[in-house]
Amino acid sequence: MKKMQAMFIGRAETIQSVYRPGVRDELHQLADFYPIVISRENLAEHGSALKSMEVAFSTWGMPALEEDEIRHYLPNLKALFYAAGSVQSFARPFLHCGVTVVSAWAANAVPVAEYTAAQIVLANKGFFQSAQLYKHQNRQEAAGYANAFPGNYNAKVGIIGAGMIGRKVIELLKPYELEILVFDPFLSDEVAARLNVTKVGLTDLFSQCQTISNHLANLPETVGILNKEQFDRMLPYATFINTGRGKQVVEPDLISALRDVPTRTAILDVTFPEPVHRESELLKLDNVILTPHIAGSNGTEVERMAKYAMEEFRRYVQEEAMQYQVSLKMLETMA
Template identity: 60%
Template sequence: MLKKAVFLADPDNKNISRVFDETVMGRLNSQVQLFPEWIHPGNANSYINELADVEIAFSTWGLPLFTVDELKAYLPNLKALFYAAGTVQRFARDYIARDCIVVSTWAANAVPVAEYTVAQIVLANKGFYQTAPLYKSSYKASKELSKVFPGNYEAKIGILGAGMIGRLVIEMLRPYELQVDVFDPFLPDAAAAELGVRKTDLHDIFANCDVISNHLANLPTTVGILNKQHFNLMKPHSTFINTGRGAQLVEADLIHALREDSTRTALLDVTHPEPVAEDSPFIHLENVILTPHIAGSIGNEVARMGHYAAAECERYCAGLPLKYGVTLKMLETMA
C-alpha cells in the first residue's frame, strides 16, 4: 500500500505547479497516495480525520507556517517533509521537534547559483563589466582598459563560505586554472586540501583577490560580517559578487569603497532591503551591477528541485539513506 502524502501550501501558491510539474507529479503519484487538497492552517481542521494517517508532506517556497501544536493536532503521524526549495531555517526546527524528517533540495538550488557565479567570475576577470559600456563612447579607451584585467589564468579568486554553493563554485572553476582562496571557519583543513583551495582570512582575500564571491550562510552571526575593514582593502579593478544575502554586508561601507575607487566593481544579485530603495546610491553608481535575484532557480530550473524531492521520497519509501536530510546541528551553519 502506498504511503499517504499531502502538499502543504496556501491556495494561491503559484510555485507548486512550477516546481512540481507534470513530470515530477508523475513520479510522486507512482510513489505515494496524494491527498487532493493543499493543506494550510486555514483548512487543516476541516480535514483533520483525513490527515490523521498522512506520513509524507511536500512543499516549496511559500510553505504555510504551522506551530508545533498545530502539527501535532493536524498531522500527528507526519514523518517526512520534502521541501523543494532552499533554506529551511524559518520552519525546520518545529518539524524536527515533532520527530519529522526535514529534507531540503538546496543542492538543486545550488546548481544555478553556482553556474551564475562562475559565469560572473569569468566575465569579471576579462573586464567585461567595465569595458562593455565604455566601448560605445570610445573603442580605444575600452581596449586600453581591458589590459588591466588578469583574464582567467592564474587570477586570484576569493570564495566566502564553502557550503553547498561555495563548494560547487570551486568545482566548476577547476578547468580555469585559477588560484582559489577560501574563507570558511567550518571548513576542515583536509577538506580544503581535497578541494585544492587555500584557507585564509577575510582581510587576505579582500586585499589580494581579483574577484571575491560571497556564499556565507545566512545566520545571525553573519549579519554585517562584511564591512569597511574589508571593502576598503579591495584592489583597483577588483570585483565583489554577492549572491548570498544582502544583510551580510554593511552596504554603506561597500558604497564608500566603490566611491573611493571607481575602478572597483560590485555585482549584486541580492540587497538589503530587496529591492533597493529608489534613492539608494546603488542605483546611481556606474560601478554597480544590480540583478533581480536571478542567481537561484528561475524558469525551467525550478523543476530540478521537484525532481530532487521526488528522488528523496523514492529513497525514503524504499528505506534507503537520504542525501539531503537536515539536522539541528546543520541548522547552526547552513544557509
C-alpha cells in the same frame, strides 16, 4: 504495499510551477495525495483530514508552523520533502517534533554556482564596466579599462563560504587554472587540500583577490559580517559578487568603497532590503550591476529541485539512506 498518505503544503501556484506534471505523476505512483494544496489559510478547514497525513511536499512559500500547530494538525507526519534550498525559516519546529526534513538544496546550488562561475570568469576580464565604457564613451576607454585586469590564468579568486554552493563554484572553476582563496571557519585543512584551495582570513581574502564571491550561510552570526574593514581593502579593479544574502553586507560601507574607487565593481543578485529602495545609491552607481535574485533555480531549472525531492522520497519509501536529510546540527552552519 500500502501507499503513504501525502499532501502538498505551500502556495498552490508555486507548487504547480515546481512540481510539474511528470514529477507529480511519478509522486502519485508512490503515495496517495490529498486533493487540496494546504496553506496556512486553509489549515484549520482541512484539519480533520490532515491528521492522517504521513509525508508532505513543499517548495518556496512553505509556511512556518509552530510546534503546537504541527502536533495538532499533523500528528502523524513523518517526513517533509522540500523542493528548494534553505530550510532555515521553517525546519526547526518540524525537527523538534520528530519529523524528518529533506531539502533539495543540492539541486538549487547548481544554478547558483553556474551563475557565479560565469560572473567570475567575466569579472576577471573586466567585462562589466568595459562594456559600459564602450557604449557610453568609446572603444579606447573600454580597452584601456579592460587591460588593467589579469584575465583568468593564475588570477586570485576569493570564495567566502565553502558549503554546497561554494564548493560547486570551486569545482566549476577548475578548468580556468585560477588560484582560489577561501574564507570558511568550518573548512578543515584536509578538505581544503582536497579542493586545492588556500584558507585565509576574511580581510586577507579581500586584500588579495581580483574577484570575491559571497556564499556564507544565512545565520544571525553572519549578519553584517562584510563591512568597511573588508570593502576598503578591495583591489583597485576588484569585483565583489553577492548571491548569498543581502543582510550579510553593510550596504553603506560597500557603496562608500565603490564610490571612492570607481574602477571597483559589485555584482549583486541579492540585497537588503529586496528590492532596493528607489533612492538607494546602488541604483545610481555605474559600477554596480543589480540582478533580481535570478541566480537560483528559474524556468526549467525548478524541475530539478522537484526531481531531487521525488528521488529522496523514493529512497525513503524503499528504506534506503537519503542524501539530503537535514539535522538540527546542520542548521547551525548551512545556508
